[in-house]
């Protein structure tokens with residue numbers, strides 16, 4: 494009998510990956526499913542980025558690169574980080590890996606020993622707690638409700654820190670809520686962190702280019718440069734450039750931490766794909782009109798989704814400031830009964846009901862650590878969003 498290591502039994506598979514598998518299954522049975530679970534842009538990677546990858550293949554750039562990445566991509570990332578944070582990074586302060594996900598995982602692997610605590614504001618990206626658990630750490634979940642815009646307050650942060658705290662995670666804009674930390678909010682958190690010099694901060698800014706506000710999003714490092722030597726800013730090309738399959742992410746942080754991450758990477762994967770590195774360098778340094786155009790598409794979808802969902806009696810949808818998700822409060826349907834007699838007692842019951850009755854696939858809030866909610870993704874065309882909302886409305890109306 495196969496017995497996996499305890500680190501495997503401690504964690505679960507990603508619920509979003511599981512939801513995607515369920516949608517594929519139902520589609521294979523011939524059912525038409527309106528899929529609002531997808532966590533990746535529906536656009537194709539821009540042609541000039543693909544061309545850069547093909548050109549790299551033509552030049553024979555098909556070999557291992559340095560663990561620390563190609564000089565071209567390093568330069569592009571240093572410039573990008575400076576633009577995003579206002580701070581200068583050196584090559585020794587950046588790491589490049591197989592997706593933001595891998596960079597975050599390796600950062601935990603490089604820093605956590607048994608019992609080390611990682612403060613994770615909920616609702617959270619589903620992977621954070623399991624990544625911490627897989628690396629022997631202890632997730633400390635801090636529930637952040639609508640009253641604080643789904644964001645951690647300085648008081649809540651101060652209350653969660655202990656002498657075992659190794660990391661605090663911030664994700665701005667957030668998956669699943671789209672919440673964005675303002676300059677003032679970051680300054681408030683930075684003031685708490687000043688008093689805890691051994692705590693590191695992982696700020697996951699993978700959605701930073703998808704931000705609906707007037708100003709670009711602010712990084713903690715930009716607000717509190719004095720924290721730069723204990724902040725890891727993680728990012729990647731997946732979301733901004735529709736490059737999820739290229740698997741390319743990066744981070745900027747203090748050199749000793751980066752060296753530890755790169756040492757692990759040297760034994761794990763040697764380096765990210767050489768071809769993807771060429772594509773990512775092109776993405777970061779070329780004309781950024783794709784980013785601007787996709788933002789306007791996401792904005793229109795967001796506005797349609799939020800207005801449509803708020804018009805449904807029993808649902809309430811907060812307007813996301815960024816990313817391409819909306820986190821919908823469904824407390825108004827809890828306790829109701831479906832036409833087949835089944836009672837809706839949790840957000841998971843409700844999402845199952847939506848799948849059965851409306852053929853709409855969404856993900857239950859319990860997966861993100863805050864109930865009763867569900868997450869929809871707007872990385873699908875407007876017609877699907879409109880049809881989904883109509884189907885959700887009909888299904889909700891049928892509840893008694």
Ligand code: PLP
Nearest residue numbers: 592593594618668699729731742
């Ligand atoms: N961080 C957040 C909050 C995400 O939602 C995702 C992807 O879904 C990632 C990081 C990782 O993206 P990638 O590994 O494609 O760079």
